[in-house]
Amino acid sequence: MADSDVVSQDQHMVLVDGKGASVHTLSADGSSLSSTALVQPQVERAVYSENGAVLALVSSTQVALFDGCTQAPLCVVPEAQVVATSLSPLGRYLVTWKRLPPKPRPQPSSSGAENRSSGNDGEQKEERAEKEEESTGEESSEGSQENGNLAVWECSSGRLMTRLLQKHYDVDVWPTVQWSADESVAARLCRNQVHFYAPDKVGCSVLHRLQCENVARFSFNNHCPTATSVRLVTFATEKKGKPAQLTLHSYPDTERVLASKNFYNAETASFEWNRTGDALLATTTSLVDKTGKSYYGSTGLYLLDAKGTAQRIDLETRAQGPVHDTCWAPNGRRFAVVYGYMPSTTTVFSRSGEAEADLCTAHRNQVLWAPSSHLLMVGGLGGGLKGEVDVWEPLKLRKLSTFIAQTGAPFAQWSPCGRRLITAVLSPRLNVDNGFRVWSFTGQLLQQRDDFERLYAVRFRPDPEVPRRPLSPRSLEAKAPVAGDPAAPPAKKQPYRHPNFRNRQAVGGRGVVGLTPIVEADSGPKRYLTAAQKRQEQARAAAAADPNAKPRRRRNNKGRSDDGGSDGSAASSDAPQAAQAPVQEKLTPEEAAKRVRALKKKLRQIDALEQRKREGAKLTDAQQIKLADKNNLIKTLKGLESQTSS
Numbered sequence: 001m002a003d004s005d006v007v008s009q010d011q012h013m014v015l016v017d018g019k020g021a022s023v024h025t026l027s028a029d030g031s032s033l034s035s036t037a038l039v040q041p042q043v044e045r046a047v048y049s050e051n052g053a054v055l056a057l058v059s060s061t062q063v064a065l066f067d068g069c070t071q072a073p074l075c076v077v078p079e080a081q082v083v084a085t086s087l088s089p090l091g092r093y094l095v096t097w098k099r100l101p102p103k104p105r106p107q108p109s110s111s112g113a114e115n116r117s118s119g120n121d122g123e124q125k126e127e128r129a130e131k132e133e134e135s136t137g138e139e140s141s142e143g144s145q146e147n148g149n150l151a152v153w154e155c156s157s158g159r160l161m162t163r164l165l166q167k168h169y170d171v172d173v174w175p176t177v178q179w180s181a182d183e184s185v186a187a188r189l190c191r192n193q194v195h196f197y198a199p200d201k202v203g204c205s206v207l208h209r210l211q212c213e214n215v216a217r218f219s220f221n222n223h224c225p226t227a228t229s230v231r232l233v234t235f236a237t238e239k240k241g242k243p244a245q246l247t248l249h250s251y252p253d254t255e256r257v258l259a260s261k262n263f264y265n266a267e268t269a270s271f272e273w274n275r276t277g278d279a280l281l282a283t284t285t286s287l288v289d290k291t292g293k294s295y296y297g298s299t300g301l302y303l304l305d306a307k308g309t310a311q312r313i314d315l316e317t318r319a320q321g322p323v324h325d326t327c328w329a330p331n332g333r334r335f336a337v338v339y340g341y342m343p344s345t346t347t348v349f350s351r352s353g354e355a356e357a358d359l360c361t362a363h364r365n366q367v368l369w370a371p372s373s374h375l376l377m378v379g380g381l382g383g384g385l386k387g388e389v390d391v392w393e394p395l396k397l398r399k400l401s402t403f404i405a406q407t408g409a410p411f412a413q414w415s416p417c418g419r420r421l422i423t424a425v426l427s428p429r430l431n432v433d434n435g436f437r438v439w440s441f442t443g444q445l446l447q448q449r450d451d452f453e454r455l456y457a458v459r460f461r462p463d464p465e466v467p468r469r470p471l472s473p474r475s476l477e478a479k480a481p482v483a484g485d486p487a488a489p490p491a492k493k494q495p496y497r498h499p500n501f502r503n504r505q506a507v508g509g510r511g512v513v514g515l516t517p518i519v520e521a522d523s524g525p526k527r528y529l530t531a532a533q534k535r536q537e538q539a540r541a542a543a544a545a546d547p548n549a550k551p552r553r554r555r556n557n558k559g560r561s562d563d564g565g566s567d568g569s570a571a572s573s574d575a576p577q578a579a580q581a582p583v584q585e586k587l588t589p590e591e592a593a594k595r596v597r598a599l600k601k602k603l604r605q606i607d608a609l610e611q612r613k614r615e616g617a618k619l620t621d622a623q624q625i626k627l628a629d630k631n632n633l634i635k636t637l638k639g640l641e642s643q644t645s646s
Contacts, residue, residue, distance in 0.1 A: 011415050014046045016457040021057050030446035052462035054091030075158030086175035089222045094153040095177050152202050162203040173217050180230045181222045194218050210254045214239045221277035235269040248304045261310035274332035278306040281326050299323040303353045319345045324365040331373045338367045346378050370418035382410030391441050401443030416466040427454045532625045592644045599637045606630050
């Protein structure tokens, strides 16, 4: 299916299934998806570098490296049973980690407890040596080449640069070896320290050490191609009553602290830098919620800026619950957060941490900015949600489309052009209904494949050179999905509503600071008026428009009643035509008699209300309006009686 919004060039994507890895090309209009020949069989994972220059395909026996643009083979890394891989930002270096082989059990000896104690002493000495080795970060070349399970490779030639020892692997901390955005310096996390190396000499000679007590994680601003200086953040956990700490440093003057924040109730932290590299979001988690509100622990969100500000984003006053996802706009001016118990709230914040707009309150758990910063995807993907996806234009608080991705699809990614969105159900998270779909930001389904027995990975190739132009009016006016279209969401069964309450449009985004919504929210709850109340409102509006009109009508009415019911031609010219219509209407004698009986009944009811009022009873607003309408009823009755008598 072709898309009305055509991009400037084709988009490349890599796909890893049970047969191997292949590279696909999505046409500019999205109408065709062509695949190349099989690149590598028996592949388990595919990893692109940040700039898309290198593609790493990981199998059980080796890691094959290819040129990300031409798919030409670069080299083969002979490393088997690789568990985790990471490429440097410019694609020059590769880091791999595999599990250590099990240690051989010591043979039982006949010397008894003495030998057992000496064996324990030997194991303790080995553990102390390993700890010292990890704390210093310096290892001998002979020992590291043979025993290290953390390896650093050169991508252009496949040369092994160094091997280090790392016992445990934590997906939240990986990679433990990182490079800056320009790859001018490398760093490694050690015990209570962060060691800095020359980019091609990791583990050989330490250039600088950053001392940080209880440091559990660090991060360069290496996802920031426009960063002008090298910065890093460290997270130190709580210990012996000391609070956890987030610290923002500069390099090479790491002793200079740009921003710092201390807090409690945090065991882990994840970081997200903005694209300019001078601000970051830190999401902290704790396994235990000390308030007892949640079984799954508690979360916190902190904002650190290179200008020296460090603050906690106050989300509890807006909605109670965890932080599901955060994402910076590529221009670094604002960020979006999905938080709160389901249905969760999605809010856009400015760079200073002030709330700009509440987009929606729905069952959503993911948020993702398009590379152009013009579009924002808010989706309920994975976690037992239905797979509903909203595409917003946040600067105008306008929802462009809503569609249903695959149920249980946890993966979503924007194309480099910011016009296409891919969603997928991947293995091993789900081993059924594996497949992917490519969507336009208007909600149009472009490509769909659900014929995989196992789909392990699918992702667009990063391409910083793709132009990111703003949205075109023609694409926004594209035809929306209709009922029956696979892209169209199924019609929801609506509850019964009274006819007076139907066809009332729902308001989109709420009031914002600094942004102008397309649809403004109502100032308060709507009032539903009776016919008499509507006439009162119309009379007040007419009096406000012409202040002299109402007193003039009152004098005319009074003069006409003093004259004993004259024809009042002058007064009749000022009276509304709707009030004269019942008198001038020609009715049959039967209809006139029926109207007279109805008016007399209303007058008897008014007399009863007047009697209750004289007795001190409190009347309602509707009863007061009925009393005020007595004179009009008397005039109408007189007109009907004169018509029947004539």
